[in-house]
Amino acid sequence: MSTGAFLFYLFAAVAILASLGMVLNIRNTVASAMSLVVAMISLGAIYVLLEAYLVAAIQIMVYAGAIVVLFLFVVMLLNLRSDVFPVARSRLPKIFGIVLSGWGLFVFLRLLRGTLPAVSPAPEGYGGFRELGKALFTRYVLPFEATSFLLLAAIVGAVILAKRRID
Amino acid sequence: MPELGVILKLLFLVLVVMGALLPVITWVERKQSAVMQDRIGANRADILGIRLIGLLHPLADVLKLFGKEDVVPLGANRWMHLVAPVIALVPGIITLAVVPFAGVYDFGGGPISMVAADLDWGMLYVFAVGSIATYGTVIAGWSSNSNWGLLGSLRGSAQMISYEVTMGLSLVGLFMCFNSLKLQEIAQAQDATFRVFGFLEAFGWVHALPRWLSFVKLPMWGIVLQPLGFILFLTCIMAENKRPPFDVPEGESEIVAGYHMEYSGMRFGLFYTAEFLEIPVIAMIVTTLFLGGWTIPWFSTQKIIGALNGTIGVGAATGLCLILHVLSFFLKVIVMIWLQMQIRWTLPRFRYDQVMDLCWKIMLPLSLANVFVTGIVILGIERLYR
Numbered sequence: 001m002s003t004g005a006f007l008f009y010l011f012a013a014v015a016i017l018a019s020l021g022m023v024l025n026i027r028n029t030v031a032s033a034m035s036l037v038v039a040m041i042s043l044g045a046i047y048v049l050l051e052a053y054l055v056a057a058i059q060i061m062v063y064a065g066a067i068v069v070l071f072l073f074v075v076m077l078l079n080l081r082s083d084v085f086p087v088a089r090s091r092l093p094k095i096f097g098i099v100l101s102g103w104g105l106f107v108f109l110r111l112l113r114g115t116l117p118a119v120s121p122a123p124e125g126y127g128g129f130r131e132l133g134k135a136l137f138t139r140y141v142l143p144f145e146a147t148s149f150l151l152l153a154a155i156v157g158a159v160i161l162a163k164r165r166i167d
Numbered sequence: 168m169p170e171l172g173v174i175l176k177l178l179f180l181v182l183v184v185m186g187a188l189l190p191v192i193t194w195v196e197r198k199q200s201a202v203m204q205d206r207i208g209a210n211r212a213d214i215l216g217i218r219l220i221g222l223l224h225p226l227a228d229v230l231k232l233f234g235k236e237d238v239v240p241l242g243a244n245r246w247m248h249l250v251a252p253v254i255a256l257v258p259g260i261i262t263l264a265v266v267p268f269a270g271v272y273d274f275g276g277g278p279i280s281m282v283a284a285d286l287d288w289g290m291l292y293v294f295a296v297g298s299i300a301t302y303g304t305v306i307a308g309w310s311s312n313s314n315w316g317l318l319g320s321l322r323g324s325a326q327m328i329s330y331e332v333t334m335g336l337s338l339v340g341l342f343m344c345f346n347s348l349k350l351q352e353i354a355q356a357q358d359a360t361f362r363v364f365g366f367l368e369a370f371g372w373v374h375a376l377p378r379w380l381s382f383v384k385l386p387m388w389g390i391v392l393q394p395l396g397f398i399l400f401l402t403c404i405m406a407e408n409k410r411p412p413f414d415v416p417e418g419e420s421e422i423v424a425g426y427h428m429e430y431s432g433m434r435f436g437l438f439y440t441a442e443f444l445e446i447p448v449i450a451m452i453v454t455t456l457f458l459g460g461w462t463i464p465w466f467s468t469q470k471i472i473g474a475l476n477g478t479i480g481v482g483a484a485t486g487l488c489l490i491l492h493v494l495s496f497f498l499k500v501i502v503m504i505w506l507q508m509q510i511r512w513t514l515p516r517f518r519y520d521q522v523m524d525l526c527w528k529i530m531l532p533l534s535l536a537n538v539f540v541t542g543i544v545i546l547g548i549e550r551l552y553r
Contacts, residue, residue, distance in 0.1 A: 030309060053288040054288065057295045060298065060299065061291070061298050064299065065295065065298025065301060066328050069328055070328075073325075077321070129287075
């Protein structure tokens with residue numbers, strides 16, 4: 001096994017275990033959030049193996065480094081435990097989850113049976129921050145700006161909500 | 168064998184930082200505070216009566232910390248309590264992998280870059296690794312089952328996340344100037360000089376000015392091109408390290424010792440080490456980005472090798488140049504460490520709201536303005552020389 005394949009299987013296993021840890025750790029919310037961080041970091045490592053360096057860096061910087069910290073904030077401040085959460089009355093999420101994971105399993109089994117189509121090698125600089133930046137500011141500039149507008153609206157909303165508490 | 172080179176380069180940096188810089192910094196911390204507070208400072212630890220002006224104190228500290236009991240408080244989350252100091256320590260060490268401590272040299276077998284991992288996305292790696300350090304603080308305070316600890320870790324993580332935003336933005340101008348995120352490329356670009364008043368030649372009336380003006384050259388260092396970026400970045404990265412004046416997460420007068428209050432023995436020592444380890448790491452990053460890294464001002468690599476190879480041959484000249492560059496790098500690093508220690512013992516602690524105001528209301532707008540102005544200037548220069 002090549003080093004790349006070994007690292008891929010290692011981080012894939014860590015990601016799966018950490019994701020399971022996140023879902024199954026219902027008694028300890030902070031441990032659950034920390035498992036999410038470990039899953040995020042191993043995903044970042046897999047992106048590095050795919051040579052998608054910008055995505056890897058952002059995965060760790062934004063998701064692992066900032067967003068989950070905010071999750072932890074909420075969990076710690078409210079001191080949430082499993083007995084606080086209301087029991088779900090509706091069966092809809094369960095059915096939806098079963099259907100969705102069944103579909104995932106189906107696709108996975110199909111992939112296992114067939115052979116993957118031949119893929120041409122990625123062009124030079126693919127996945128690097130230069131290429132990605134160029135694509136973002138030329139071809140995808142409208143979605144990019146639209147996203148920034150959405151974020152601005154979210155910030156304004158957050159400020160208004162926070163202000164209302166104080167006034 | 169490329170792996171051996173990588174290991175040797177990393178080992179060199181880690182040994183210099185952990186073995187030489189770290190103990191001396193802890194000693195300087197004590198002696199400098201003593202000088203500034205009109206005391207004598209640590210001078211009692213001795214081996215057979217030899218005291219060496221207190222230089223043996225770091226050794227005594229480590230022996231003492233290892234000998235102490237490692238207490239896990241009642242009701243604490245044991246596993247997380249034990250792992251938090253390690254999370255705090257590791258990011259500082261692995262940042263060293265992308266720090267170039269000398270340039271690129273050719274000893275006949277192809278170019279050798281004096282950096283363990285020459286990543287194209289080097290600065291992104293530094294940011295990503297640095298953002299993981301937040302978890303050391305968060306987990307330490309929460310897992311201790313102590314209100315002071317929790318308050319400290321909340322303060323610490325809010326502060327670190329806030330300053331990360333400004334830290335990234337304050338460097339955008341620098342990346343625009345050097346057109347790279349690779350630390351070795353940024354350092355190499357600073358090996359050049361530029362004529363300060365060269366842009367005047369684009370105007371017609373330049374003949375009215377004295378001739379020597381066109382010979383004034385400055386090294387193309389980040390601090391020369393981005394003075395505001397330097398101040399903003401240094402402030403942010405010092406706030407990330409949570410040392411005074413940004414030590415509200417451990418503010419003794421308010422929350423006892425903050426996030427590492429419940430730690431004892433060597434586990435407290437690990438937090439202490441993490442904090443002191445980041446001082447040379449910060450100095451190295453700032454040196455590489457803003458103070459020209461390993462370069463020697465006004466004497467570029469080609470100039471040095473060209474001047475020397477006539478007398479001692481190319482191989483020896485390259486080797487000598489390498490040694491000079493390593494010395495230059497560590498000289499600048501020591502200057503940056505001195506600056507950080509001076510700031511630490513000069514300024515009093517900020518209040519918590521002042522820390523946040525400084526970040527969001529002053530430094531964030533300034534760093535955005537810096538990006539904007541840098542863009543205009545770069546476009547203007549391109550227009551001028553077209």
